[in-house]
Amino acid sequence: MAKDSPKTRAAKSAAAKAAATARKKAKAVPAEHVNGFMEFIRTQGVVGLAVGLVLGVQIKAVVDSLIASFINPILGLVLPGTGDLSKKTFTITIGDKSALFTYGAFISVLLSFVVVAAVVYFIIKGLKLDKLDKKKD
Numbered sequence: 001m002a003k004d005s006p007k008t009r010a011a012k013s014a015a016a017k018a019a020a021t022a023r024k025k026a027k028a029v030p031a032e033h034v035n036g037f038m039e040f041i042r043t044q045g046v047v048g049l050a051v052g053l054v055l056g057v058q059i060k061a062v063v064d065s066l067i068a069s070f071i072n073p074i075l076g077l078v079l080p081g082t083g084d085l086s087k088k089t090f091t092i093t094i095g096d097k098s099a100l101f102t103y104g105a106f107i108s109v110l111l112s113f114v115v116v117a118a119v120v121y122f123i124i125k126g127l128k129l130d131k132l133d134k135k136k137d
Contacts, residue, residue: 048124056120063115072108079104 041047068086076084088104 052120052124055123056116059119059123060112060116063112063119067108067112067115071111072104076104 072084072086076082076087079085079088081088083104085104086108088107089100089102091098091100093099
């Protein structure tokens with residue numbers, strides 16, 4: 001086995017000292033830093049944002065399924081034409097050009113948005129999640 005050169009030994013020694021210093025600094029996280037971080041989370045509304053994001057994504061999936069499975073077919077029966085709401089269209093023809101407008105799909109997405117917004121609002125108000133964030137002075 002070959003011996004390390006003096007330069008290699010010095011480099012290893014410096015690296016070991018740097019690693020020991022880094023370990024000492026990592027262990028010594030002052031409590032005021034942790035408290036400051038928690039204060040930042042509370043005052044900046046991060047908790048409310050996270051809760052809203054998680055709930056919004058999951059509620060949107062449920063509402064989309066509800067609208068596609070129940071609301072669209074019911075509205076499809078009431079509105080003229082065949083098919084459910086998301087398949088309702090009309091065509092405008094000018095001369096030899098025509099454009100197809102899928103108004104049913106737009107109404108379906110708009111309805112989904114309104115229901116998701118209402119559900120998220122009532123969940124946040126009902127569970128008093130709006131009180132989690134600390135108000136700024």
